[in-house]
Amino acid sequence: MNRLKNLFLLFMVILSIYLSSQVWLQLPDFLSFNKDEPSEASTDNENIDERVWELIRPHKYVVKDETRLIELHINNERLLWEDALKNLETTLKFFTETQSTLFAKEEFPSEYIMMEFEHKLPADIFLGKFNVDKENIKTRLHYIEKIIIGLNEPNSIYLYTGDSTLKLKSSRIDNTKIYSYLKDINKDEYISYKENIQIEGITVPVPIPDIKTALNPVFVKTEFDVKDKKIVEAIAKDYFKNTFDYVRKSESINGDIRYVYKNEKELKISSEGLLDFFDPNVDIKNKSNVYPGFLSAIKFASNFLNFHTDMYLSDVQPIQYEGNFGYNFIFTYRIKNKPIIFSKIRESAALEVKVIGKSVVSYKRLIRDLDTEQEDAMVEEKIMSFQELLEMQVMISEDGQESNALRVIDKSMIDDISNVYLAYYDYARVNAQQLIVAWVVEINDKSYVFNALTGKLLEN
Numbered sequence: 001m002n003r004l005k006n007l008f009l010l011f012m013v014i015l016s017i018y019l020s021s022q023v024w025l026q027l028p029d030f031l032s033f034n035k036d037e038p039s040e041a042s043t044d045n046e047n048i049d050e051r052v053w054e055l056i057r058p059h060k061y062v063v064k065d066e067t068r069l070i071e072l073h074i075n076n077e078r079l080l081w082e083d084a085l086k087n088l089e090t091t092l093k094f095f096t097e098t099q100s101t102l103f104a105k106e107e108f109p110s111e112y113i114m115m116e117f118e119h120k121l122p123a124d125i126f127l128g129k130f131n132v133d134k135e136n137i138k139t140r141l142h143y144i145e146k147i148i149i150g151l152n153e154p155n156s157i158y159l160y161t162g163d164s165t166l167k168l169k170s171s172r173i174d175n176t177k178i179y180s181y182l183k184d185i186n187k188d189e190y191i192s193y194k195e196n197i198q199i200e201g202i203t204v205p206v207p208i209p210d211i212k213t214a215l216n217p218v219f220v221k222t223e224f225d226v227k228d229k230k231i232v233e234a235i236a237k238d239y240f241k242n243t244f245d246y247v248r249k250s251e252s253i254n255g256d257i258r259y260v261y262k263n264e265k266e267l268k269i270s271s272e273g274l275l276d277f278f279d280p281n282v283d284i285k286n287k288s289n290v291y292p293g294f295l296s297a298i299k300f301a302s303n304f305l306n307f308h309t310d311m312y313l314s315d316v317q318p319i320q321y322e323g324n325f326g327y328n329f330i331f332t333y334r335i336k337n338k339p340i341i342f343s344k345i346r347e348s349a350a351l352e353v354k355v356i357g358k359s360v361v362s363y364k365r366l367i368r369d370l371d372t373e374q375e376d377a378m379v380e381e382k383i384m385s386f387q388e389l390l391e392m393q394v395m396i397s398e399d400g401q402e403s404n405a406l407r408v409i410d411k412s413m414i415d416d417i418s419n420v421y422l423a424y425y426d427y428a429r430v431n432a433q434q435l436i437v438a439w440v441v442e443i444n445d446k447s448y449v450f451n452a453l454t455g456k457l458l459e460n
Contacts, residue, residue: 011218048298052129056313059118070190072339080181089130094293098170107165108148108158119315120145120162128291148204149175199390202414208386216381218435220368222273239267275361288326290436297329297353299358308367310334326356341423383452386439393453406457416443
């Protein structure tokens with residue numbers, strides 16, 4: 001009897017070891033900087049669709065009422081955005097019952113909540129997510145740059161397309177819940193704006209953020225250590241998966257690493273931490289529609305390294321690859337509630353995903369995280385106001401000799417200023433692991449980046 005019991009126990013132990021080994025063999029390779037993210041198996045189509053509004057959200061929220069003009073950084077920002085989207089979805093789904101008015105300019109109420117994107121986004125992304133047939137929208141709506149809600153118009157929404165405004169009015173719209181998020185806002189949840197600032201008798205045509213201090217310096221580090229061979233190999237294995245054993249690896253003198261499969265599919269990891277994937281295999285059976293393409297970008301990024309915290313869609317650009325059309329989805333992110341501006345020398349954004357049809361042909365990623373180990377060295381420091389910076393620019397002589405600074409903005413350009421905001425400028429170099437607080441000025445589709453401490457031009 002005891003012998004039978006011992007045999008049974010031995011069998012159970014062997015069975016347990018076998019089953020446990022099967023479980024461990026199926027576990028994915030987690031990267032050290034992404035170990036808490038969901039695995040590929042959990043990223044199904046439903047989860048991907050739910051992530052759309054996590055990645056498409058406003059660059060900034062601006063509120064104007066009878067006493068103030070402010071930019072919001074409230075804790076319940078997500079709920080504000082979700083409720084605005086519910087009203088927009090209802091309006092577009094019942095467009096035939098909606099009263100619409102088209103203005104051939106930027107038009108909105110005197111008091112409003114404005115949700116502004118960094119660049120205008122294709123309306124087809126919104127229509128695709130809402131499952132609305134574009135043919136039902138009997139007016140021109142190709143892009144959405146701003147969504148405006150009048151504080152005294154509970155049944156209306158304004159959509160600014162970049163050159164015209166579409167006003168939608170319906171009994172199905174109810175903005176009262178959106179208004180509720182504006183009650184009892186703390187001083188640390190908004191930035192005040194100044195209007196009608198004058199420089200040499202010329203009025204600046206846009207409101208200016210009234211910011212007197214900013215965190216400086218801001219120390220950052222590449223999200224993974226390029227010199228850590230285990231992490232680099234884990235990234236390559238995660239990308240090539242079951243073909244990794246057939247990949248050729250090479251390393252340049254400057255530390256760039258390159259993996260190639262069949263002289264086609266390629267992964268490059270630069271010494272600065274730029275991940276650059278290329279896969280020429282395109283499924284041309286699938287048409288290049290922007291919303292399915294966006295879902296493909298989300299799926300690829302979610303299944304690979306996932307998206308960085310506080311990342312959002314910045315721009316969508318049409319592209320062409322070997323006669324096939326597609327889209328380049330460009331993402332950026334924020335640090336301390338300020339957007340990251342990247343030096344043009346890097347020739348890429350924080351994340352770019354190029355999609356042809358439903359095939360991802362290119363993926364570029366260079367992200368730097370806040371270096372929390374140096375957090376004690378980061379302090380609030382006094383900065384130049386934008387008004388001071390602009391006055392300095394206007395006063396510089398033509399040859400720049402008076403202040404040893406380069407003049408790029410003169411009086412004649414003030415009327416053409418379309419946007420001003422404070423950001424962090426990233427040189428994207430290994431030996432420059434520090435962000436520079438900067439004023440960004442947009443004039444006639446061109447951006448000028450100035451050091452907010454010294455007023456000197458960083459890039460244009």
